[in-house]
Amino acid sequence: MESSSWPQSLPSNRIKAIQELTQGQPLINKLRDMRPEEIESDLRSADGVVGQILGMFDNTLSILSSTEIPYIPTGDMQSSGSWDGQTSEDHDETVKTVTPVKTKRGCYKRRKDSTTYTKLVSNPVDDGYAWRKYGQKPILNATYQRNYFRCTHKVDQGCQATKQVQMTEDKPPRYRITYNGHHTCKDLLRSPQIIFDSPDPSNTSIILNFETKGFTENKQTDTCLSSMRQNRKEGFPSLWLKHNQSYSSWDLTAQVSEVPSKPVSVMSSGVDHEDMISSEVYSSTCCTRGYDEIDDLIGNNVFSDLFELCP
DNA sequence: TAAATTTGACCTGT
DNA sequence: ACAGGTCAAATTTA
Numbered sequence: 001m002e003s004s005s006w007p008q009s010l011p012s013n014r015i016k017a018i019q020e021l022t023q024g025q026p027l028i029n030k031l032r033d034m035r036p037e038e039i040e041s042d043l044r045s046a047d048g049v050v051g052q053i054l055g056m057f058d059n060t061l062s063i064l065s066s067t068e069i070p071y072i073p074t075g076d077m078q079s080s081g082s083w084d085g086q087t088s089e090d091h092d093e094t095v096k097t098v099t100p101v102k103t104k105r106g107c108y109k110r111r112k113d114s115t116t117y118t119k120l121v122s123n124p125v126d127d128g129y130a131w132r133k134y135g136q137k138p139i140l141n142a143t144y145q146r147n148y149f150r151c152t153h154k155v156d157q158g159c160q161a162t163k164q165v166q167m168t169e170d171k172p173p174r175y176r177i178t179y180n181g182h183h184t185c186k187d188l189l190r191s192p193q194i195i196f197d198s199p200d201p202s203n204t205s206i207i208l209n210f211e212t213k214g215f216t217e218n219k220q221t222d223t224c225l226s227s228m229r230q231n232r233k234e235g236f237p238s239l240w241l242k243h244n245q246s247y248s249s250w251d252l253t254a255q256v257s258e259v260p261s262k263p264v265s266v267m268s269s270g271v272d273h274e275d276m277i278s279s280e281v282y283s284s285t286c287c288t289r290g291y292d293e294i295d296d297l298i299g300n301n302v303f304s305d306l307f308e309l310c311p
Numbered sequence: 312t313a314a315a316t317t318t319g320a321c322c323t324g325t
Numbered sequence: 326a327c328a329g330g331t332c333a334a335a336t337t338t339a
Contacts, residue, residue, distance in 0.1 A: 133316060135331060148330070152315095164330085 118178045120168070129183060131163065143169050151185055159185035 130152035136145045144167040151159040162180040167173055 132314090134333090136317080137329060137331095140328065146329085150331090162330095 115182065116178055116180050118176060120174050120176050122172060122174045129161070139166065142166065151183060153183075153185035157185040159183055161185075 131149035132152045132154075133147060134150050135148040137148070139146045147165045149163045149165065151157075151161040153159040160181045161183045164176075164178040164180070166176040166178075168176060
């Protein structure tokens with residue numbers, strides 16, 4: 001769907017929500033076109049599709065409930081390499097990035113009016129950016145503390161991007177990642193690829209390259225895993241990636257001790273914002289859904305109802 | 312020893 | 326006043 005075809009008055013987060021739904025439409029079609037015996041024989045792949053659809057709904061909800069992003073009519077949000085509709089040079093008075101004015105410790109300007117984007121992920125995978133944790137706070141009515149991360153290149157390149165990671169009480173636990181501002185740094189680790197966890201315990205990752213629409217295999221160090229390893233401490237709640245043999249996938253398991261307010265400090269993760277297919281929501285989902293659930297999803301016209309909301 | 316993380320202090324917004 | 330976001334000294338890790 002072309003952004004240029006939408007009314008200029010349409011809020012950008014609504015446009016992104018529409019894009020999200022648009023991207024999910026082929027998934028619905030795919031699921032609909034699967035024969036029942038096909039689903040039953042390959043429940044895992046059907047489940048994957050369902051997971052992707054559910055992830056799409058998650059993201060749509062997140063987008064619609066996130067801070068309003070001013071719509072910038074020129075430029076393709078999908079291909080510009082910028083998730084918030086701006087290019088890295090595209091700063092003006094519409095979206096201000098307020099640099100903290102520091103006179104003494106703790107004296108700063110909160111970046112209240114910078115662009116934000118929230119997403120819900122089930123698996124903290126590397127988003128290609130280098131993040132450094134700078135704080136964590138207990139949040140009212142939340143079991144787990146919220147973790148605050150800033151770009152590693154804040155000092156050397158003045159990059160103002162930050163993100164917050166809040167572990168939810170879902171089962172399995174998920175992570176609400178709120179991105180604040182956007183990267184102006186040139187991070188060599190950055191890659192326009194989505195990295196899935198691999199079923200192979202030898203740590204081979206599968207990368208979905210959206211340019212080629214295909215899968216490629218890639219050996220790489222799981223930064224998330226290695227970070228988690230270093231975060232395991234005595235009496236310290238930690239996150240573990242365990243390999244689930246029966247499902248051939250990586251499960252993300254939260255192990256919480258008596259102090260449940262310190263989940264992880266390693267969230268150098270989340271797939272990139274502009275790659276809103278949101279693989280991370282379902283990349284580690286196991287085959288837990290039955291055929292009935294899939295059938296319900298196809299049978300209900302939830303998706304088409306949502307599209308009726310679009311202009 | 313440099314870089315990253317932890318954590319209490321301090322600030323802003325509501 | 327309170328909740329949440331950020332700073333920076335202290336501490337830990339590689």
